[in-house]
Amino acid sequence: MDLSTLGGMPEADLRLEVRRLAEQLLSRRSDLLDADEKERLIKEVIDETFGMGPLEPLLNDTTVSDILINGPETVYVERNGRLERTDVTFVNDAHLTKIIQRIVSAVGRRIDETSPMVDARLADGSRVNAVIPPLALDGPLVSIRRFGGKPLGAEQLVNFGSLAPEMLEFLKACVRGRMNVLISGGTGSGKTTLLNVLSSNIPHDERVATIEDAAELQLQQPHVARMETRPANVEGTGEVKTRDLVRNALRMRPDRIVVGECRGAEALDMLQAMNTGHDGSLTTIHANTPRDAISRLEMMVGMTGFDLPIWTIRRQIASAIQIVVQAARLTGGPRKVLKISEITGMEGDVLSMHDIFVFKQTGLDENRRAQGYFMSTGIRPHCLDRLTECGVDLPTTMFDEKILRS
Structure with missing residues (x-):
């Protein structure tokens, strides 16, 4: 036909x-x-x-959170945090490659022997990464991170046990009070979902600029300027990097800048934006702890090519970022906010930070899923006075040392 x-x-x-x-x-x-x-x-x-051929039933299954394809005859899905093999197959490598090309061509990307890797997205926002031969040895490799058309809300995260109500209330206050927030976590830990939830608290009368590699954010504000990076074309020209878009966003009069993921030299421009009138900006980073997130930021600022002393970089970070949120995917699949930490400044050449809320894991349940409890550490955040100045009042009893209901 x-x-x-x-x-x-x-x-x-x-x-x-x-x-x-x-x-x-x-x-x-x-x-x-x-x-x-x-x-x-x-x-x-x-x-x-x-549609997407044999993938269509999996894409229509709302219980599937990830689709992982290792060649035409091996397709796994993740349901409720656990991987399971399906009976879905493709005819051959060419059939699977055709489906990949259909996905990437719809968003202006390409994949072929000269450019055998690609990041793209589906119409519902799900993120697709594909690698084809000669890089993939046993047939094309595809990873689809599902991201439904209707984003999870704050109450749903609380109901799922991802964080305690007090933690959510504090994070909402930080966004409304224009704190700069860094969300840290590993792959699949729920960073983007948490970023979406927090961004919903940005006032609707503010202009927001979003910058992403593959558009996943689903901001509900009416005044959003969305931008997406672009890879190089066949001739090797035309590439637009995240750093280019961050620099351009500064000329677009945004009240806040939201970077989907900070992973390179754009870290310096992002920090400068946070320090020059774009309070309340948000971004994510791959790291296992809040301290590791700061170390990664230091490393990425070093990727800019400027020979900056480490104490200068740390002072820039301490001045730019107030809150670090650590997310993780634990044993058995549950996603939790492990820590909410506050950066309080510098002590000599060392960046000072303390935990306000933490998750304590106590073990595994009968289904081998991690279980534990949230607690407040008893430390009163330094940013409370600034929140009060912005018209956001929080009860100090919220931060008393105690176990929180989840």
Whole structure:
């Protein structure tokens, strides 16, 4: 079928036409398949023509959070924090590569032998990473991080036990009070979900600029300027990096800047933006602890090529960032906010930081899922006075040392 000859015909009409043709062909040998098998075959034809082929049922399954493909015959999914193998297969490497190209071409990306790796996204915001031969030895590799059309809300995170209500209330206050927040965590720890939840507390009368490698953020504010990086073209030119977009965002009169992930030389520009009137900015970083997050920031500032002394970098970080939120995916799959830490300044050449809320893991339950409790450390945040100045009042009893209900 050459669907391009049908011009601008609506997809709904095209689907009906493909269904009619498939039913007509099947009617010639009605003795081979029963009604259920015919309907399944017709659905597979439609999925192959208009959707993602064998992946379509997995993409429509709301219980699937990750889809991991290791060649045409091996497809795993993650449900409730656990990986399980499926019976989904592709015909061959070429079939799987065709589906990958369909995904990436829809967002202006490309993948071929000269550029065998790609980051892209689906229409619902799910993130796709693909690697094809010659880099992938046993067939194309695909990882799809599901990101549903309706983002999780703050109350849902509390209900799931990702953080305690007091922790959520404090983080909301920090966003409304224009604290600069760094969200740290490993892959799949829920950093982007947490960033979405926190960004929902940005006042609707503020202009927000977002910068991402692959657009995942789903901000609900009416005044959002969204930007996405671009890889180099076939000639090796035209690349637009996160640092370029951060610099450009400063000229767009944003009240706040949200960087989907800080991973390179853009760290210096991000810190400078936080220090020059863009209070309340948010970003994420890959790190295992708040201290590691600061160390990674120091390293990324060093990637700019400027020979800056370490104490200068640390003072810049201490002045720019007030709150570090540590997220993690624990044994068995639960995602938790492990720490909410506050940066309080410098003591000599050492950056000073203390934990305000923490999660204490006590062991594993009968399903081998991590269990524990949240607690406040008893340390009163230094930023409370600044929050009060911004019209955000929090009871000091919230920070008394105690175990929090989750």
